Amino acid sequence: MIGTADPQSRGFDPVRLDRIGDWMDRLVAARHHAGNGILIAREGDVVYERTAGLRSVEDGTPFERDTVVRIYSMSKPVTTVALMMLAEKGLFHLDAPVSDFIPSFSDCTALIPGASRIDQVEPCATPTLHQLATHTSGTSYPFNPGILPKAMADQNIIYKNDQEPLAELTDRLAALPLAFKPGSRWEYSVGIDVLGRVIEVVSGKPLDVFLQQEVFDPLGMSETGFAVRPGTEDRFAALYTPLAGDPMGLNDARAGEDSLRLVYGPDDAAFRAPSLLSGGGGLVGTMDDYMKFAEMLRRGGALGDARLLSPRTLRFMMSNHLPGDIASMGPQSFAEQPMEGMGFGLGGAVLLNPARVRVAGNVGDFSWGGMASTFFWVDPVENMSVVFFTQLAPSSFYPTRPQIKAVVHAALTG
Template structure:
């Protein structure tokens, strides 16, 4: 289980670690974030726990460790853990075509090179579960550049919390061509949302129920779910954006006059009663809950009495599954992390070369972030789990992820 210990006990310089407090305070004072929180654990003990600012500016409510936040794409590692739990039971192999589970994908076509219209296609292979998990399937997101993303945007194929059921949207995605032949490139995509539907088909349960009974409840993540959990609504945060336009236009440069414009309120958010179980971006929860998830991964698939995965499967998930780094696969899409020196595992990025990634870190760091600027990483060299929560979209607004990594490593004595 997760304990607490003084920073010095785990070879941290307390004064240098406290620089993180000043850094967080400056982010709030400069109106970059409304509020934020950080948890750092080493070898299973929390050594740093701090929150500052507000979760709701209008109501003057503090951002705290128990604040409920939208974690968006930090849902992806949770869904891929669920996928690998089923794979460990021998129910499928990762090279299985997705059409084995979702027949709508049986007749796949991909856009021809340099296509300018959505009907310029040619037959292609069916994406595999592995390609869906590693963003090499040929699927995309509406906010990426290109012909397929434009078609997805026109049909609003974003797997939003009010767009359920999951089965219908997965079938709708299957009616569109792929952006490229599977395995040819890396492009951030709804692939893990499609895997959420695969999990439903294989398990015979809704994704919501499978995650609850197999992952969230066993790990003690009682305040995390696709909808704001009963009894926690008064701690649910507002969502803000610095953009003048759509807060989810991740490539937009339309900076607004207000750096903290309210875009989703805690009283009428679609996350209060979600109908879509988005395995790629649908969970809301607390930072303490998510630390339990990262600690499970850091510990090799188990936390306390909850044994979700074997150590070998966990290492497999957090290893690089690409031929090289993401940049070598010619992406044109938005990504939550740098692409140079970064590989990709199942549901998260893997540091291959910190120098090329241009951020202090360790080879093997496993990480991912969410659209509301949340972020985590697991450092297997230093036995660290670090989680950062805030509520500002898009996540590309400020370079807080490499800044936090630099602060944490600066405080380490080994």
């Protein structure tokens, strides 16, 4: 389904491609990453692959192309594709209120403007599926600033793999007010985790079963799932942080003495036997598996004989669904990439203006990343897909994502 090709035949300068490897080696030498890897495909074939460093510093094992990593929020585009597969069957429309599927979201309230306490609320509309998919629903994340994020942190509502089942945690989330009235702002959130529960309700299947049957098996993503697959345990990478405290606790983040402090080893229990299925951040997988998913997006919903979505649905997903760029919607949340010049589609960001983003790219690039500094994008203009994996949290600590785009685009000469 995805072959290989000589990079020169696909418009890449081999000498300039070598700069990508040099950049990856520098990140490892500086102890910014323990290890990393990249795959670049153009016109349907892989033209460049490179790995550097270690998947486990403690064990001295190399980071290789088949290393299994936590992709965290790169789960979001996968879950959103699954949602749209159900929408294509006419089982719901995106303007449906989430309370149609999860009754605990009936009678929603939102914090009043300028609120200083979690009980300062007013009635509001129930978020729609579309607002949950575009981070305009009023839900949030515990690592964002603000009253709702603090309440989520206090109640441990973060959708980690080792928490209570998805249905129970989502009902606890629904008991809290929204940070703002749905549709009025953009704030990075657990909205797509809630959509994972909607998928379960509509399909009648647990989220892991639905994704396996409808996405992973058709695309041949044999090493992707909520749990590390049997037989791949020895390839599972360790997770590191440069922070002194919780790598997810961005509100009180401070640099530590060790830039590669171990957070979770390869025996990470949360990804061996997960108790919660997080459609927003719970998947693990390999670069080759995610490249299959990225190429399915770039090719308009199909890979080989497997068609997940129609080309028209994919164009709809990868269009900007905001009135302008993210910055224009007053975000007060954690940002893994620039918000100026960047719109948002369903489950991922859409490049609107490369000059405003201040990174080379093409209008219509669709991308997203994960908290452990993983990143991918598909470029419909260049017919290119790129997948970059490492394991360092938080992803905002080093500017690796703009650097990746810079070195890849610099190697394109034809």
